[in-house]
Amino acid sequence: MRLSFEAVSYSYEGAAAEKKRPRSKREARRADWGNAPDALWALLDVTFTVEPGEFLGIAGHTGSGKSTLIQHMNGLVHPTEGRVLADGRDLAEKGVAHEVRQQVGLVFQYPENQLFANTVYDDVAFGPRNMKLSEDEVDRRVREGLALVGLSFDELRDRSPFDLSGGQQRRVAFAGVLAMEPEVLVLDEPVAGLDPLSREEFLGLIRDLHGGGRTVVMVSHSMEDLAALSDRILVLSEGRVFALGTPAEVFADAAALKAVGLGAPAPEAFAGELRAAGFALPRALYDERTLAADIAAQLGCASAEEPSHG
Ligand SMILES: Nc1ncnc2c1ncn2[C@@H]1O[C@H](COP(=O)(O)OP(=O)(O)OP(=O)(O)O)[C@@H](O)[C@H]1O
Ligand SMILES: [Mg+2]
Numbered sequence: 570m571r572l573s574f575e576a577v578s579y580s581y582e583g584a585a586a587e588k589k590r591p592r593s594k595r596e597a598r599r600a601d602w603g604n605a606p607d608a609l610w611a612l613l614d615v616t617f618t619v620e621p622g623e624f625l626g627i628a629g630h631t632g633s634g635k636s637t638l639i640q641h642m643n644g645l646v647h648p649t650e651g652r653v654l655a656d657g658r659d660l661a662e663k664g665v666a667h668e669v670r671q672q673v674g675l676v677f678q679y680p681e682n683q684l685f686a687n688t689v690y691d692d693v694a695f696g697p698r699n700m701k702l703s704e705d706e707v708d709r710r711v712r713e714g715l716a717l718v719g720l721s722f723d724e725l726r727d728r729s730p731f732d733l734s735g736g737q738q739r740r741v742a743f744a745g746v747l748a749m750e751p752e753v754l755v756l757d758e759p760v761a762g763l764d765p766l767s768r769e770e771f772l773g774l775i776r777d778l779h780g781g782g783r784t785v786v787m788v789s790h791s792m793e794d795l796a797a798l799s800d801r802i803l804v805l806s807e808g809r810v811f812a813l814g815t816p817a818e819v820f821a822d823a824a825a826l827k828a829v830g831l832g833a834p835a836p837e838a839f840a841g842e843l844r845a846a847g848f849a850l851p852r853a854l855y856d857e858r859t860l861a862a863d864i865a866a867q868l869g870c871a872s873a874e875e876p877s878h879g
Pocket of ligand 2: 635636637678757
C-alpha cells in the first residue's frame with residue numbers, strides 16, 4: 570500500500586472546532602484556522618509518500634508532530650487541511666478509513682498503557698475478532714502473534730496482562746497489532762524505556778518483519794536505530810517537513826540537524842570530529858564497525874580489514 574500525504578495541516582483546536590460545527594460551515598472553518606499562527610498547528614503543509622515495502626524512519630524534536638503525523642496513517646485523525654490517500658483513496662471517507670485500519674497496524678507510544686482485557690489471550694484476540702474472523706483463525710493469529718514477540722502461549726494465555734512486567738506488556742500489545750497481520754506497521758518509539766537486551770530483540774523483530782515484506786514506519790529519538798534500519802528518514806521540525814532522504818543524505822548536514830535539536834548518529838558525529846582533525850574518512854555515513862575499520866586502516870594496523878558494508 571502506498572500512503573500519500575498531500576499538503577496535510579492539522580490543528581487540534583481546529584479539529585475540536587470542526588466537531589462542533591455543521592459540515593456546511595467548512596469554508597468558515599478554513600478562514601478561522603487558515604490564518605492562525607504557526608503555534609496552533611501540530612502539522613503544517615506536510616507532503617510525502619510512504620512507498621510500498623520501504624522502511625521509513627521519522628525523527629524530530631519533542632512536540633514536532635511525529636505522533637500526530639502517524640495517527641493520520643490509519644484515519645485515526647483526519648487532516649484539518651489537505652488529504653491522506655491510501656492507494657489513491659481518501660482516508661477522510663469512512664469506508665476507506667475502516668478498510669485501511671485493518672491494513673495499517675498502529676503501535677502507540679507506550680502501548681502497554683492500552684491493554685484492557687482480563688487475559689493476555691483476549692487482549693491479543695481483540696483486533697482479529699473485530700475483523701470478524703472465525704474463532705479458529707483468531708486462535709491461529711493469537712498463537713502466531715505471541716510467538717513472534719517471543720512469548721509463550723501456554724504460559725501466558727490465561728494470565729492477566731496487568732500482572733506482567735512492563736517489557737512483557739509491551740510485547741503483548743505488539744502481538745495484538747501483529748495478530749491483525751497488517752501490511753503496513755506504524756510504530757511510535759517502539760523501544761523507548763526497554764532494557765538493552767529487549768531493545769535489541771525488538772529491533773531485530775522489526776527488522777525481520779520488514780524483511781518479510783511489510784512496510785514499516787518507525788518514529789524514534791535514536792538516530793543510531795534510524796540510521797541502521799531506515800531506507801529513508803523524514804525529519805519533522807515544528808510540524809513541518811525539515812528533511813527527507815536516505816540516512817546518508819539526512820545526516821550529511823550535522824549543523825542543520827543541530828539547529829532543529831537533533832544530531833547525527835554517534836559514530837557519524839565522531840567521524841566528523843576525526844575528519845576535522847585530519848583523518849581521511851571517505852564514507853557518507855559511518856556506523857561503529859565501519860568507523861573502527863577505517864580508523865584502523867588509517868593508522869596502518871596490520872589486522873585492519875575492509876569490512877563488508879551494510
Ligand atoms: N491532544 C492534544 N491537544 C492539543 N494539542 C496537542 C495534543 N496532542 C499533541 N498536541 C500538540 O501538538 C504538537 C505535536 O505533538 P506530538 O505529540 O505529535 O509531538 P511528538 O513529535 O510526537 O513529540 P514527542 O517526541 O514528545 O512524542 C505539540 O505542540 C503538542 O503540544
Ligand atoms: Mg510522540
